[in-house]
Amino acid sequence: MTVGTVDRQLRDRAARVLPGGMYGHQNAKLLSPDHPQFFARGSGARVWDADGTEYVDLMCSWGPIVLGHQHEGVQRAVRAQMEKAECLNGPTDVLVELSELLVDTVAHARWALFAKNGTDATTTAVTIARAATGRDKILVAKGAYHGSAPWCTPGPAGVTAEDRVNVVKFEYNDLDSVRAAVAEAGAGNVAAIVVCPLRHDTFRDQELVEPAFAIGLRAICDTIGAALVLDEVRAGLRLDLAGSWESHGVRPDLSAWSKAIANGHALACVLGTDALREAASSIYVTGSFWMAATSMAAAVATISAIRDDDGIASMHRAGSRLRDGLEAQAKSHGFDVRCSGPAQLPFLTFAGDTDFALAREWAAGCARNGVYLHPTHNWFIGAAHTDADIDRALDGTDAAFAALAGADRAA
């Protein structure tokens, strides 16, 4: 099986009117020929591609869908706001309501500033830190993804040396490397350390933060007078509504949010402490749609639903069920796999599969068996994933393991 007729026709048309036929992280050329490029709709934990094939969705639109597709509470809020307005000459009251909700929900937050992309949020946080400190240097972990602006995109084409000259790298979970990076930059030149709540780089196992690392970063920032920026874009709202490092007792000065914040509606956010409030008001950042109301109404509904329905526990339970199932299946089929990351952000690699060839073939088998997941990027669980959804997914992953084992035996 390869993708269906509609998908192939759309790819042919796209090849004429899109650069390279597609762009960005949703480019299916990075996946197997069994993965569809085009999708049509979603409902709960299921999605349908352009040819009508159904999948259990383990990518959740690469993170944004945290409550399931077409979540009724969110959709109702969006429809109600859309009847009034989306984009006006100024914000609506929903801006204030959402800001208050975030300040009440996220432990370190005293104010909120909204944008559209995760990249907007990380870049704005960096700009605020620079304005607050009068310093230029930014420390980030090697391999970490903080967006696709010139200062942080993983693709170097079109990026100038000057775009990166103020970025200094350290190793995640290695405080000595952070100290070395501080020394390299000069302690008095460091505006911020930008870090994700866990190491979720593509092309490698995920790695939870070591509590001592999180605590140590906080101490280093305090010592050198730099801002600690927590990039919650990918993991935010799935681990702890109060902030992903709250259980470690570590609160950032600034945090960047997007993806899950409005269950698939375009929104991003920077949250900050009182100490950074003046700097945040001194910078000039804006966008034509940064005050648009429907995604803010969606965010109020999304965050409230996660909180009121204990969505994080639901995601943890579903993700744990998936991981337990995958580990048992792999063992029964004779594969040595590693499931890494929090249950809510699952990922699976095969031991010794350095070029991800096994992972790609297995992911292709999953797609053929109605499970949409990714071979080289972490997956996402949503609160809509029921036990039945996970069991259906496990049927597909088991068939994919079996096919992979059969191919192995045939080879």
Added chain:
Amino acid sequence: MTVGTVDRQLRDRAARVLPGGMYGHQNAKLLSPDHPQFFARGSGARVWDADGTEYVDLMCSWGPIVLGHQHEGVQRAVRAQMEKAECLNGPTDVLVELSELLVDTVAHARWALFAKNGTDATTTAVTIARAATGRDKILVAKGAYHGSAPWCTPGPAGVTAEDRVNVVKFEYNDLDSVRAAVAEAGAGNVAAIVVCPLRHDTFRDQELVEPAFAIGLRAICDTIGAALVLDEVRAGLRLDLAGSWESHGVRPDLSAWSKAIANGHALACVLGTDALREAASSIYVTGSFWMAATSMAAAVATISAIRDDDGIASMHRAGSRLRDGLEAQAKSHGFDVRCSGPAQLPFLTFAGDTDFALAREWAAGCARNGVYLHPTHNWFIGAAHTDADIDRALDGTDAAFAALAGADRAA
């Protein structure tokens, strides 16, 4: 009169949870106390603030509303798409449909790449030009607004010297200054010249492009092997659907679009020629919501409606009626004013009003009399502005001129 109770209460709440109480271009602190900060809804060419006061809308949400608020065709398309999906694991067929529509509509375009902010579009265009040429330098006009990323924001706080080191300035409508900027940068170092279709800088009269300037920019880019990037974010879709310089016979290599493209729904776009296609596919830019479907469905409906209903002629007629009325009113009240820019993007200044004090007082009078416009930034007309809307606006502007004349006499 000042703003109403609801607006004041919302401002008080916002002061606690937003940096500086508000941020960005919609910050009402830049306006008079008679201008509301918060809005509730819009319909056609009218908007209502949070206290229920109605205004004829001459700002169109700072550009995005090109067909009028709650345009039925656009809203229908949005609702229909929203029932299927907004954000999935890949794009929907609407991505292809919209790309084809833009390639068919905009003369220079052979491909499209979508994003969320005008700043995304200008920054991506610059990145593509750099990837294509292997060069770093970008030429922009002094005072031009190309977005709020570090390389282009008008606010310097938090921006590093390196963010701007590759940007060289010229004077709009002055080819000699462009040649001097090329010499300063070094002809072999210039990746792109980025320019707006007209000079619509804030705090000054607008200035139409001189055809010889547009033609000369094209020739200079061809001579030095740089890309001509037309920043259509503000003026696009209001002057000429084929491209704002099409009547001058000048086609850019890349163009950046946002604002009006989806009648208020969050979308931005880079369009390019075949020669830039490979470079566009070589860069890595993306965003969690760049493939989201509803704003693309809105864009298809918006562009189709402007085309099929001759929306540009409607805007031109309404803007001309407004300008004729304003000029007659100013004369009758004894004011020396200048109406500048195309009819579809009106703006009015008072002669000798270098600190914009008269403009601010007049704009405040307009707000008190049910007309929402801006004292220091160009306004926007939409296709929904009927003769009756313009006449109602002129009633308000006339009362504002009268009040200003009375204040002058009293002073």
